[in-house]
Structures are given as structure tokens and as C-alpha cells.
Amino acid sequence: MATYTLISSNVLSSSAASVTFSAIPATYTDLALRVSVRRSASGRQDLLLAVNGSTSDGSNTWLQGSGAAATSGTSSGQYVRINNIVPSTAETASTFGSAEFYLPNYTVATNKPIGSFGVGENNATTAYIGAVASLYSQTTTISSLVLSLAAGSFDTGSSFYLYGISNA
């Protein structure tokens, strides 16, 4: 049975452009990163994950629903990315987007697949959901994860939890 262990967490007491988990121990089988995030300015945003600081080694196959339409697509040479799920000051007050990034076999010396899922929150017709299959094309052990937005900063109260998973 898989065991989740909280490695580190952070709840923002003021806005921040990025949150980095560094010096991640290589003692687990998998990693899971769970976040609850909101943007501190107007304009719904994409949630970005830079693995080992790289902004160019991620490729994504994404499926997205907005409440009005379902779309899909691919992207490459960039972040691991979940589109549109981070609410802003233009969305309902005090709502946050929730997301999980799952990183299996993060210490194995091969390119790393990453599964991501996220939902925005908005008390209105339009709210986004996204599922993304990604590949981080580097063989080095994952030792840092950097979360940011496509534009702007995370709002106060945004929270970030990194788990190590044993016996996955």
C-alpha cells in the first residue's frame, strides 16, 4: 500500500511570483504536489510547473473544459502547464483553483512522465477543468519544483504541499 509523507508545505502570507521546493530528498518512489492557488490581480491564469528549474523541457497533451466547450491540444519546449485554472480577482472572491501534479519514479534516470489535473473555481457559468499528460525530457533526478503563473503572482492564502510516496 502506498504511503504519503508530507515533505514540505507553504501557505503564502503575502503574494509571491513563484514558490520553489528545493533539495527534494531522493528517498521516495514518487512525488505528488498538491496546490490551492489564486492570482493576486485580474485575469484567470495558467498554472506552470518548472521541473529542476527548466522552462523548456516540458511537453504537454492537454484536455480542457470551460463549461461551454471541450478542447484539446499539445505544446512542447516549455513548462508543465495546466491552462486557465487559476482564478483571479475577476472571479468570485476567495475562490481558489486546485491542482495535483503526480511525478512517478522521479529518481530514475529516464525522461519523466508527469500527470496533472486541475480545476478552477468560480461562481459563474465559466469555470475551467484541465487534465494534462506531460513529459519532462531530462534524465536527471528531480530535486526541485518551481510553481508560477503564466502572468502575475499567487495571492495570499495560496497553499502548496509536496508529498513523497513510498511503495507506490
Next chain:
Amino acid sequence: MSETPTKVIVNCETGVTEVLPLTAEEIADMETARVAAEDQRAAAEADAAVVAAAKESANAKLSALGLTAEEIAALTK
């Protein structure tokens, strides 16, 4: 004058959390990466919109030929 954005760094080994201002280089790098990623996403969404429009047009033409909605749906399954 706008505030300098900050970054939060959580060291998983020591448990120490630092809040640091972004350097000018980091701000420039973030902006460059943001623009590139945004361009790519816009292109992907435009492609998806083209496909959706073509599908809608095809459905309209099939409907004009006399196919029912159920028959058109069956063709795409």
C-alpha cells in the same frame, strides 16, 4: 512604482523558507518564457478552434444532405 515580485523558496532538506525579491534577470526570463508559452498556447487553441469550425461546417453540410443528427453522430463515433 510597482513592487518587486518575490519568490518563496522552501528547502526540503533544512525546512527553511526564504522570501526573496526576484532579480532583474529572473523577471526578464520569466517574461520571455511567459510570452513564448502564451504564444504556443494561443496557437494550439487557434488550431483547436479551426478543427471545431470545420467539424461544425461538415455537420451542417451533412444535415443539408438529409442526414439526421443521430446519423451524423454515428459517423463520428
